[in-house]
Amino acid sequence: MCGIVAYIGKKEALPILIDGLKRLEYRGYDSAGVSVFSGGKIITEKAVGKVVELENKINGRDIPGKIGIAHTRWATHGKPSEKNAHPHCDCGKNIFLVHNGIIENYKELKADLEKIGHKFSSDTDTEVLAHLIEEYKKQVPIKEAVWRTLAHVEGTYGLAIIDRNEPEKIFVARNGSPLVLGVIDDGYIIASDIAPIVRYTNQVIYLEDGEMAEVTPCGFQVTNLKRKKVEKEISKIDWTLEEAEKKGYDHFMLKEIMEQPEAVENAMRGRLVVKEGMAKLGGLRDVADSLRDLERLVIVSCGTSFYAGLVAKYMFEEYAGIRTDVEFASEFRYRKPILNQKTAVLAITQSGETADTLAAIREAKNKGAMTLGIVNVVGSTIARETDAGVYNHAGPEIGVASTKAFTSQLSILALFTLFLGRQRDMSFVMGKRIAEELAKVPELMKKIFKDSQKIKKIAKKYSGSSDFLYLGRKYNYPIAMEGALKIKEIAYVHAEGYPFGEMKHGPIALIDENFPSVAIATRDSVYEKTLSGIQEIKARGGKVIAVATAGDKSIEKLVDDVIYIPKTLEMLTPLLSVVPLQLFAYYFAAGKGLDVDKPRNLAKSVTVE
Ligand code: M6R
Numbered sequence: 048m049c050g051i052v053a054y055i056g057k058k059e060a061l062p063i064l065i066d067g068l069k070r071l072e073y074r075g076y077d078s079a080g081v082s083v084f085s086g087g088k089i090i091t092e093k094a095v096g097k098v099v100e101l102e103n104k105i106n107g108r109d110i111p112g113k114i115g116i117a118h119t120r121w122a123t124h125g126k127p128s129e130k131n132a133h134p135h136c137d138c139g140k141n142i143f144l145v146h147n148g149i150i151e152n153y154k155e156l157k158a159d160l161e162k163i164g165h166k167f168s169s170d171t172d173t174e175v176l177a178h179l180i181e182e183y184k185k186q187v188p189i190k191e192a193v194w195r196t197l198a199h200v201e202g203t204y205g206l207a208i209i210d211r212n213e214p215e216k217i218f219v220a221r222n223g224s225p226l227v228l229g230v231i232d233d234g235y236i237i238a239s240d241i242a243p244i245v246r247y248t249n250q251v252i253y254l255e256d257g258e259m260a261e262v263t264p265c266g267f268q269v270t271n272l273k274r275k276k277v278e279k280e281i282s283k284i285d286w287t288l289e290e291a292e293k294k295g296y297d298h299f300m301l302k303e304i305m306e307q308p309e310a311v312e313n314a315m316r317g318r319l320v321v322k323e324g325m326a327k328l329g330g331l332r333d334v335a336d337s338l339r340d341l342e343r344l345v346i347v348s349c350g351t352s353f354y355a356g357l358v359a360k361y362m363f364e365e366y367a368g369i370r371t372d373v374e375f376a377s378e379f380r381y382r383k384p385i386l387n388q389k390t391a392v393l394a395i396t397q398s399g400e401t402a403d404t405l406a407a408i409r410e411a412k413n414k415g416a417m418t419l420g421i422v423n424v425v426g427s428t429i430a431r432e433t434d435a436g437v438y439n440h441a442g443p444e445i446g447v448a449s450t451k452a453f454t455s456q457l458s459i460l461a462l463f464t465l466f467l468g469r470q471r472d473m474s475f476v477m478g479k480r481i482a483e484e485l486a487k488v489p490e491l492m493k494k495i496f497k498d499s500q501k502i503k504k505i506a507k508k509y510s511g512s513s514d515f516l517y518l519g520r521k522y523n524y525p526i527a528m529e530g531a532l533k534i535k536e537i538a539y540v541h542a543e544g545y546p547f548g549e550m551k552h553g554p555i556a557l558i559d560e561n562f563p564s565v566a567i568a569t570r571d572s573v574y575e576k577t578l579s580g581i582q583e584i585k586a587r588g589g590k591v592i593a594v595a596t597a598g599d600k601s602i603e604k605l606v607d608d609v610i611y612i613p614k615t616l617e618m619l620t621p622l623l624s625v626v627p628l629q630l631f632a633y634y635f636a637a638g639k640g641l642d643v644d645k646p647r648n649l650a651k652s653v654t655v656e
Contacts, residue, residue: 049133049147049650050074051226052243053116053207055217056234056264060084060115061105063236067243068098068119070291073445073644073651074147074239075121078132081105082143082209085112089143089211093132097645113234113264114217116207118145121650124153125170135174137181138166141211142189144180146173147239148203148224149655156199176200180208190261193218194274197259203402203654205239220259224654225400225428228252228260228267230281235262240400240424240652242443246288252279253426282426291443298637299644300446300537304629305496308489310441310451311622314458321486324478325469326462334435337417339470342389344369345416347376347407349653351449351532352395355456357525358621359395362460365618366481367467376403377656379410386416393419395460397444397452398652399427406656408432421459423452437463446644447651448537450629453529454492457622461485464618484616488623491613494597495626498610502627505592505608506634512563515542516554517628519567520577526567526621530628537643538636547573547580558589565631566606567624570596571617581605592631594624 050071054063064081072079079101080093090110094100098119118133125131134143150156153172156179161167165178176196183192189210197204203223210216219226219237229236229244229251236244237260244251254260257272269277296302318326331338344363346356356373363371374384376394380403386392392411396404399422408418408429420429420436423444430436441455461481469478509515515534519527528544535542545554547566558564564584568577581591582605591606596614603609610627612620636643 051145053237064117070242075650077122077127080132081117082134083112083115124172137177144208147205151202221254313440321482326465346373348395354525354529359460362464376407379407391417399429503634516564517544518547520573523567533632563590
């Protein structure tokens with residue numbers, strides 16, 4: 048939530064900051080703001096809405112300066128407005144800062160500061176930081192003032208701070224919200240993630256919780272809470288700028304849907320050994336023996352990644368014989384989870400920064416469980432904090448609605464099933480069969496894209512509908528939920544995802560001619576039962592769009608519209624059945640002119656609880 052970017056070096060800061068904000072915009076777009084050191088002053092501009100509104104406000108005005116900080120906001124404390132937009136400053140207008148995270152004890156701090164005369168100009172939690180630094184600066188230099196401030200606050204932060212009296216420095220600090228420092232030829236760019244950095248450099252330094260960096264145009268020094276210098280390693284990032292751009296598509300979401308065959312290939316590359324019916328997962332090598340003894344897996348994740356976890360439950364239990372529980376990360380940490388030495392906790396997360404998932408992993412670690420991760424963003428907090436894991440290699444996912452990360456997660460979960468299964472009872476023949484079918488998935492996905500225009504037409508036909516019921520059984524039950532989530536989040540349409548068998552226990556009451564259903568009716572072990580469910584809807588006048596297996600002509604007589612997907616192994620069906628649902632939601636929303644990449648009220652990575 049929220050994106051911060053800062054620059055210090057020899058170039059003009061403003062264009063770098065604005066470009067950086069645009070690349071971070073998927074983290075939040077309620078308001079944007081920038082502060083630049085310019086001619087001995089700090090010039091600040093803010094605007095409500097997307098970064099383009101900030102650009103319009105600046106309107107080509109030259110704000111020369113080689114140091115600056117900027118922010119794109121996802122509102123938590125205080126509604127989206129100019130006064131609540133970052134950067135925030137102190138009473139003396141010397142200290143300006145941008146913040147990603149939440150200061151939980153801001154109310155008490157604010158009350159104390161007000162008692163001693165500080166005047167606040169916003170409703171945010173963030174502003175207390177500027178006033179606290181101002182207060183401490185009366186006694187100690189700025190760096191120590193920042194440390195004392197941070198020692199006082201509870202909560203999370205990724206912070207960038209400039210002080211009018213220290214015109215050659217930026218201070219950045221991290222606790223619970225990510226912060227990456229990009230090392231470029233003539234300076235440094237610091238951001239919430241690598242998106243604004245990749246166009247300048249692939250050399251980065253990941254700050255850890257409790258670390259602060261003092262950055263000047265010529266160097267930086269990282270210290271920890273004990274004020275001790277920390278030596279940092281430079282890491283290399285492997286995402287390119289091209290991967291993060293739209294490549295001619297109208298939206299990132301459509302580009303990312305179309306990239307799925309490649310994302311699945313990349314997830315399998317060097318890992319799927321078809322001949323041996325095996326998966327080789329380098330990231331799990333060190334824990335392979337412990338995994339052999341594992342009796343239970345608990346998957347913790349959120350949103351789309353949670354649905355990937357639900358699919359995994361079917362895979363792991365059916366083919367690896369491992370009891371698997373899937374939990375919303377936000378619930379797991381507040382329960383009393385029962386974990387033991389034979390239980391591993393697996394986080395599935397695209398961003399690797401989701402606060403709830405991170406907290407769940409930390410809780411699991413506290414309880415002594417082995418922690419594993421399936422993470423897309425290399426070097427992200429969850430990737431670094433888990434004991435072992437597997438990277439997706441899906442490339443940057445910019446659209447707020449997750450698409451290619453999901454099918455990439457499913458591919459890795461299928462590999463993980465092979466890995467765990469072959470450690471246990473799975474035969475070579477079964478392993479080979481799964482591996483062969485998995486290897487075919489990218490080509491099968493491409494076949495679905497041939498029907499894109501048909502799916503677009505169906506989306507148009509139903510564009511007047513304001514409610515949908517998405518239904519699926521077994522492996523496709525999580526896909527029904529994912530389909531419903533996609534259309535909810537990007538088209539603002541009410542949709543419910545349900546296990547088909549549950550429909551008759553309540554939701555069927557919703558059905559009438561104006562309440563269409565999307566039924567996943569592939570030819571699998573529950574096909575006949577699914578057909579019965581469809582009959583029940585039709586008997587009540589409901590319209591049905593079916594996702595069916597290629598060649599199933601008979602279903603056309605039963606339903607109103609059919610989208611076909613190729614035949615595959617039942618456990619791999621979700622990798623295909625989700626694709627038409629992504630396209631349906633995309634065309635439905637894009638057809639209404641909605642901003643599908645940046646749906647209202649949402650942000651790509653949810654770094655607040
Ligand atoms: O980065 P993560 O995978 O941890 O994110 C989890 C959810 O926030 C995410 O999947 C969210 O539900 C997406 N908007 C879904 O499209």
